[in-house]
Amino acid sequence: MFIGLRVSSLFVSAPFLSSASIPTPVKAALVTAITFVLYPVCRPGAVEPGTVGWVGIVSGEIVIGLLLGLAVQLVVEGAQVAGQLLGVQAGYSLVTLLDPQTQADLPVLSTFNQLLAVLIFLQLDVHHWLLRGLAASFAYLPPGAGLAKLTTGATLLQAAGGIWLAGVQLAAPVLVATLLVDITLGFVSKASPQMPVLFVGLSFKTLLSLLVFGGTLVFWPKSLERQFAAGISFGERLLHLSR
Numbered sequence: 001m002f003i004g005l006r007v008s009s010l011f012v013s014a015p016f017l018s019s020a021s022i023p024t025p026v027k028a029a030l031v032t033a034i035t036f037v038l039y040p041v042c043r044p045g046a047v048e049p050g051t052v053g054w055v056g057i058v059s060g061e062i063v064i065g066l067l068l069g070l071a072v073q074l075v076v077e078g079a080q081v082a083g084q085l086l087g088v089q090a091g092y093s094l095v096t097l098l099d100p101q102t103q104a105d106l107p108v109l110s111t112f113n114q115l116l117a118v119l120i121f122l123q124l125d126v127h128h129w130l131l132r133g134l135a136a137s138f139a140y141l142p143p144g145a146g147l148a149k150l151t152t153g154a155t156l157l158q159a160a161g162g163i164w165l166a167g168v169q170l171a172a173p174v175l176v177a178t179l180l181v182d183i184t185l186g187f188v189s190k191a192s193p194q195m196p197v198l199f200v201g202l203s204f205k206t207l208l209s210l211l212v213f214g215g216t217l218v219f220w221p222k223s224l225e226r227q228f229a230a231g232i233s234f235g236e237r238l239l240h241l242s243r
Contacts (some may be wrong), residue, residue, distance in 0.1 A: 002143035004035040004040055009065025009212050014130055015076045016118050018069070034131065035079070041136035052079050057143055064141060064239060067156065068134060071235030072126065074163055075227045079117035081167025083110030089171075089178040091202055092210035112172075120221050124227045133232050141239050166196060166227060177212045200207065 008031045017027075048119045087093040087107040106114070121127065168175070181204065189197040 003038050003138070004031060004062040005058060006065040006137070006143075007031050007034050007038070010064045010130065010134055011065075012084060013066045013069030013073055014072050014127070015069075016127060017130075018073075019118075038135055038138070040144075043137060045213075061143055064137065065134070067238045068130065068137065068232075068235040071159070071238060072121075072130060072231040073227060074159060075166065075224065075231050076114055076117045076121070077168030078163045079113040079170060079224070080106070080110045081163055082112035082170035083107060085167060085171040086113075086174050086213060089132045089174055089205065090213075093207045116217070116220065117224060120224045124221070124225055124228065126232075128227070129232050133236060137236070137239050145185065147223065156238060170223070173216045174209050174212050177208055180204050181208060182204050187206065194222070 003140055011031055016022075063113065084093070084107055087109040092108050181201065184200045185197050188195065
């Protein structure tokens, strides 16, 4: 039961594994299969008797799985923030689509970036990294060994603040290109006030943003690979802080 709780909470917070597009029976079958695989090598030791002890252990297992999944989910959220920034610069901020992951309306480029990040997540086998990290967590944090502390929550909040930084880094080429276009159009409008700079500029910025964004997608797999690896390392650091 303790192993299953940790595995199932990972399926609640991790990218792709928590997707609403995966049927619940399939998720339940995967959680059960992974639990049976891990049980012979991660069998819990003696646990504290009593109602309070059992509640504490159950809560700790849920928190541990959530922390490990959220540490990687932050990378996908950073890609969404990059899509929102790109949407504003490219003129697509008012165009929304239904996000298949969260079943909510998001800007079209945010949805595209999220799906792209999830595809790279699967292509790099990051879900295998997560499962290996989950199995390793039983070695240094067996059931009942620790609960989430205040330091863990503060560290997670600090990492969540890095979502904005990750989004700006992914969107930086487009932001720089559109900034240069705005400066150029400003000089043109001063030199020739009769020219309809506003109408020409909007179309040109949209085209340039899409071209630059398409060119930078080549570097996304390497960039996200580093960020996913850093996310898993951060998740393991959070679990060590929970002891």
